[in-house]
Amino acid sequence: AQKVTQAQTEISVVEKEDVTLDCVYETRDTTYYLFWYKQPPSGELVFLIRRNSFDEQNEISGRYSWNFQKSTSSFNFTITASQVVDSAVYFCALIKINQAGTALIFGKGTTLSVSS
């Protein structure tokens, strides 16, 4: 069965600290996609990144970076120099694909609180 585990329920940091959010996934598929979404206090789900199973290159987007390691089935997310606006719940997700359709399997989320 496919599963996503985000072991960190809550993380609190002070502004300008770096923080890493962990994500471990389980799947038997050889082709799969991983995602990160952000849910700010306003409640909407904001897409951050998609990574396919054949691309293990790390990705950097501004203060955000992602480390994908198939050997450890992990897809970790690092925020550099955190800001108060980064306070949100962050979800890691795995897409389950069959011939008919798809579904996102979400982890439980990590609540990040950044204080000034």
Add this chain to the structure above:
Amino acid sequence: DSGVTQTPKHLITATGQRVTLRCSPRSGDLSVYWYQQSLDQGLQFLIQYYNGEERAKGNILERFSAQQFPDLHSELNLSSLELGDSALYFCASSAHAGSGDEQFFGPGTRLTVL
């Protein structure tokens, strides 16, 4: 703004009642997904439609049903409501059906069952 719209934003109703949640996908997207977010279950996939046809089904209760219309908007019908159905219901859309496309989420409908 993701381009996915959902109405209403909030809904308060009583146990035993029936409600309809509405979703319009992003322009050009043919797939619509419904997800439920509750404190105890987290974010759970309910159902997917692609161009009017049901394509994937998750943990959707028999009391819940959905459809996608020719203009591609979708409705999620929840009947015989129970207290435990109180949750945030998200609609998402993507271009295709069985692929790894990113799904773009609407703002959600917060359902409160009293």
